[in-house]
Structure formats: structure tokens, C-alpha cells
Amino acid sequence: MHKTIDRRQFIKLAGLGGGVVFASGLGGFSALAQAASRHGKKASGAEEDFYFVQLSDTHWGFSNPVINPDFAGTLQKALAQVNALSPAPDFIVFTGDLTQTTDDAALRRQRMSEFRDIIAALKVRDIRYLAGEHDAALDQGAAFKEFFGDTHYSFDHRGVHFIALDNVSDPAANIGADQLAWLGADLAKLDRQQAIVVLTHRPLFDLAPSWDWATPDAGKAIDLLMPFEHVTVFYGHIHQQHHHMTGHIAHHSAQGLMWPLPAPLSVPKKAPVAWDPAAPYQGLGFRQIESEHGVPTITELPVKA
Template sequence: MCASMDRKAFLTLLGLGGVAVASRLSGFAAPLGVLAPGKPAPSDFHFVQLSDTHWGYHGPANPDAAGTLPRAIEAVNGLAHPPDFIVFTGDLTHDTDDPKERRARMARFKELVAGLAVKRRYFLPGEHDAGADQGEAFRELFGPTHYTFDHGGFHFIALDNVSAPGSKLGAAQLSWLAEDLARLDHGQPLVVFAHRPLFDLYPDWDWATLDGADALALLQPFRYVTVFYGHIHQQHHVMTGHIAHHAAASLIFPLPAPGSQPKRAPVPWDPAAPYRGLGLRDLDARAGSKARPAAEVPFTDLPLVQP
């Protein structure tokens, strides 16, 4: 792949027939001057979000389950402008009851993503990675399940709403989040990553976080908050007050719209349109943009690329 590949070529390659979606947020950064005195102003950068790779899956919903992640890696490496960092928002691997196989899948996933040219990579667990052992194997191979980092004038928060039994964050993590936020000015732009949605999207399908409302209450005083998550295997965009939530497509198989059928099940593979509904997200933060902050701006998808 040519190192100077542009975004249209990137979409074409990843789409494998016009089905992958890369997305951009205009005005994702908070406007210059909103930060507290002495704080660095936001700067231009972009990052890539990948989600729900489910390495180790075998089944009819994706006959090329072993091929999609390597193709995504190749596509990201071919971007003309490499992202500042890459974040994987959970379900790196497909679940298994065998602890040895769980670690083997994680090790193979880690080996594959080591081929990414961008070395700054962040990982969150999904319930397929962490539900069976409360995140033990994930921590062994990838480190903490929740953490923070700062980049380009933004404060990034990675939450773990999968390791604790019951689809929740838990009291200890909520206390940690409260302590982290207490030291920040309310004008500080925040980006939150999670696997499950923090709001009640469709609890009957486990598309919710039991104590997600407690986390959102802690985030509510901040003027610029955007949440990126996975889990639901499709793009979905909603506001809870002034907080914007954006779900990402999966790299393994799509799932149906919330509540659109009696049971949650993968959308059947279509040989006539392979890879339909799969994709990743490429996001810009533009400090000099005249657009409103991301928490107030609708998320805009680039059109699907046809073969």
C-alpha cells in the first residue's frame, strides 16, 4: 500500500466493496480560550478508533474473521497523515471459557496490532475479554482497564464498564473518576472512551451500564464532553443533555438496530455485499475550527465508497 494513501483510497480499501465507514467530527475541539488560565490551548490532531475486533471468532456472520483486522491494520498504516494515536474500544477478542485460550487469543491480537505504524495505542476491555475473569488476563497483557491521558489540550478518560459483574463501573472506579475530575476546570475538554454505552440505549440487550448515570452526573458539569464507545457493532449517535455519545462500527459483524427484532443476533453475512456494516473511525480535533464544540455538533459520516 502506498504510504501517501488519501482518505478516499483508505475507505475504498477498508470497505472491500463499499461497506466500511470512516468518520470525522468538525469542530471536535473546544474553541480556543475556553480553558482555565495557564492551561495549554487545544491543538490540531487526529486519532483512529477501532472496536469489537473479536479476534478468535469463528462463525457464519463473518467467514473472513481472520482477515478483517489485518486489513484494517494495513489501511491505517497507509493513511497519508498518520494518526497521533489509536484506541481500541473493547472486545479485542471473542469470549472463551478456557483461560489458556483466552490468553492465546489476546497474545495473537497483541502480536497483530504490533504491526501498526502508530506506536501510541490504547486498549479497553470488552465483556468478551474481561467478563469471565474480571479482567485478569486483559491486565496481564495490556495493563490497567481504566486510566487517563492528556493530548492536544484534551483530557482523555478510559472507563471499564465490563470487568465488574453486572454491567457496571463499580463504586471504586466511580470514586477514582470523581477524584480525577475534581482537579480539572469545567472548561477542560473531555473525551471519554468506554465499551458499553453509559446511557440506557437498550438494556434488554445489555446495551447499557447499570451505574452509567452516576458517571454521566460526574461529567455533566464539564462544558465539552464527548463519549466514544463500541459494543453495539454499529454507528449510533445521541445526546444526553450536552454530552455527545458516538458508537463505532465493529470489525467483525454488524448487529441490528436497538430493539428492531426479538433477539440480538449478528446481521447475516451477505456474499453479494461482504463486509457491509464494518468499519472504523478517523477523528479530527481542530483547535482553530470555527465550528461549535463536539458536544454540540452532530456527528457527520463520510459517504460509503462504492467499488
């Protein structure tokens, strides 16, 4: 059964669910909507409204109480909040770093197994997974694939074409020629007005290369996406919201669920933002993304104490 959601109702419900930090009016989305309106062009095919939830950078297995005293319970709190959403999202996506990296291959699999057991509590069972470098870089995605499936794929949902890109299985964080060829072939089937959402872990632009916040060959993927008029990228990796435009392509990073990181290049050395006992879980959260005629709207939700 399809659920059609009134946007204002949705935001109201989200507000009741956990406190709307941010809803609509994003530069990228506004620009996209205005451009679509200006040219009288809508994203093709995406006539039904729906929403999905993005969670990111859960880093299961991390255990430093100075950084997050609730390292063993933050993820479960977020899942409970997701389960409380009404109406429920159509699907849920995890955009990488599901687990904290380890040099021990057996421990890596143990953490993935534990993560899978924990998220079994999610009522919504349509779950999409992406890997982060913590999950995949040390074994080129082998363990991740055993537990969560392919590291790159595409699917269609209510008229929106979703593309999951892997920029972490290569230890040098390249997308790579093979996957770029696959992306080109995947896009070749689409109308230029098709609404496209790209899901990935690392930024597809040079956000802060000296902090390793970049993908070396991202420009090649962007070149392939650029002819399409309705493209939005959702990613993780940087443990905070960030919004950026590459031409008409909008990029939106999500908060993490283990520790926040400082704004790009705002401090000499990248390090987790210290836990604030007066404001526990500050900087940790997830987001809802509503697709209204193919135009996405973001609502950020903080983890509640």
C-alpha cells in the first residue's frame, strides 16, 4: 500500500517525533526547485511523495567513554526514534561506517554481526546499506559484502532513481574505473529529467582533502551525473551536516551517531568534538528525506537523551 504524505503534515509529525532542527529551504534544494520551476521542468516519473531515513557513521564497536559515554546505547536510541516515526518511512539507508575499523578480521565480522542484530529492532525492514572505509577499506569490502550485500548498486523507488556508490573499498578511496563504467551504463538508461539520488559515504567533491574529506576521482562521477537536471547526493563520513553545490548538483552530509567532528578546517587538527555533559548527544542525529515530486526536503532529527 502506498502512503501519500502531505508535506506540512509530515513536518508536523516529525516535529512531534523529536524536534525539527531543520526543514526545507536548503540552498541546494531551493535552487533545484527554483530552477525546475523557472524552466517549467519537473523531475520525470517522480509523482508520488514519500520519505526515507538516512542514518550514518554509527561506528559500532567504538568504545571510548570520553568521546561518547553512551557508545553502547546511542544507536539503539536512534533506532527507537526511527521506530516511533509515524507514518513510517518507506525505507532506511545507512551511509557507511556501520562499524569501527579494526585490524582483526574476526573482530570486524563480530562487529558487523552485532550491528546486524541490533538493527533487527527496526520495524521498517527495507534497509539499504553502504560501506564506509571503517567497514571496507582493509579487506576491499569482503566482510561487508558477506553481511550486507553489494557495495554499489542502483534501485528505483516511486519514480526516483537511487544510486549507491562505493568510494571506500579501495584503500585510496577511489571509485575506480570499473564502477565508473557501471555508473555510466546505469545512467545511460535514464531520461535527463529523471530524479536521481546518489548515496555514498565520502564527499564527491574536495571538501577538505587535508582532512581526507574528498574522493580523488569524484570528478569523473560528477561529469557523468552533470547532464541530469535533478541530482542530489546524500553522504556521511564527516559526522555533521554540510551543504554544497557543484553546479546544479546538491550535496548534503549527515550527522553521525557516535561522535561529531568539527567544521571543515576549523581547527588545526581533526578530532572528535568533546562530549558535553550539559548537552549530551549534541551533534548526533539522523535525518528524514522527503521526496515531493522528486524534489527532496530534509528534516534533521537529533538523538534524544
